[in-house]
Amino acid sequence: MQQQVSTKTATLYRMVMPEHTCPFGLKSKDLLERQGYAVEDHHLETRPETDAFMEEHGVKTTPQTFIGGERIGGYDDLRVHFGIDPPKEEQSDTTYQPVIAIFAVAALLALGLSWHQYENPFTLRAAEWFVSLSMTILAIQKLQDIESFSTMFLNYDLLAKRWVRYGKIYPFGEALAGILMTAGALVFISAPVALVIGTIGAVSIFKAVYIDKRELKCACVGGSSSVPLGFVSLTESLMMMLMGIWMPLKAFVLS
Structure with missing residues (x-):
């Protein structure tokens, strides 16, 4: 039946x-x-x-x-x-999905490059590539609409508030440092750029979030971002700072 x-x-x-x-x-x-x-x-x-x-x-x-x-x-x-x-x-109007996607893809790219170059995905160079590729991809997000990015950036960045044009220069500096660090070239240019913009960013974010207790959205993935300003944004700036210190140390001291 x-x-x-x-x-x-x-x-x-x-x-x-x-x-x-x-x-x-x-x-x-x-x-x-x-x-x-x-x-x-x-x-x-x-x-x-x-x-x-x-x-x-x-x-x-x-x-x-x-x-x-x-x-x-x-x-x-x-x-x-x-x-x-x-x-x-x-429903929340904030999400970490864009930065999770960027960091995840950057990590997989770094592992893939390391595997291709050294036949081992888990190398020190893979960690360096992860940071430099993350910087480059994040810069692409900002460069899609520099005007929108720079406007959101003005909400919290201390240097941009004093010198407005810095908001339009920042994405190019981040892209330049990320590309050169990925290539392992011209460390005397990439390291100072990463160190300066990373330090200013870290101080600005720490002040806005942890001292002033402001609830803002981060411009890290562009001006239309729904990513909250906070720990993830601070981590991005700290990674740039560390790369700005590590790359010249590796090139001129440890080699």
Whole structure:
């Protein structure tokens, strides 16, 4: 005797026009299907049709999902409904995800370079590459929008507050030091640059966070960052300081 399996169904209304397919509609459909729902997929194919739908249901955006006759809402509401994200009132506007991603990729790159060069991923050079590659990738984030970065940087950096143009010079200095340290070249340039900007950054962050007790966002991954200013930001500056000390020590004293 064949057993009948009940299928959960959801109704989705999303914009699918010749010139535009709503990405959040596609993400909603994918999420529903991964949650085991059969999706009744209704396309809103013109602007008037979309406007009429929104007016009928008293909503300002699409897509909109209905489950069991109840309107759940858009993609973000679906994620809350399925317990993937906390309710909106409990969601934080800060996250460490960008710096975690950058440090993780930099670490793997460093291990890979060390493996290729020395047939051993766990070398001292790998640790050096981790810091220098992290600096370079972080500089790329800042250089995407220097104006935005420098504006956020002014919230806490002590030198930038006295000399505003330093905020626009900083990403280039970080990139230069990171690239040269990755190559192991021109230590007499890279080390002082890393030491100076790292020290100023560390002092500025320590004062803003631990003395003034200010709650700020860090410009370390660019001006649109949601990373809170604090221990992770301080660690970035301290790593630059240490590299600024270690690289000349290694090149001119220990060699």
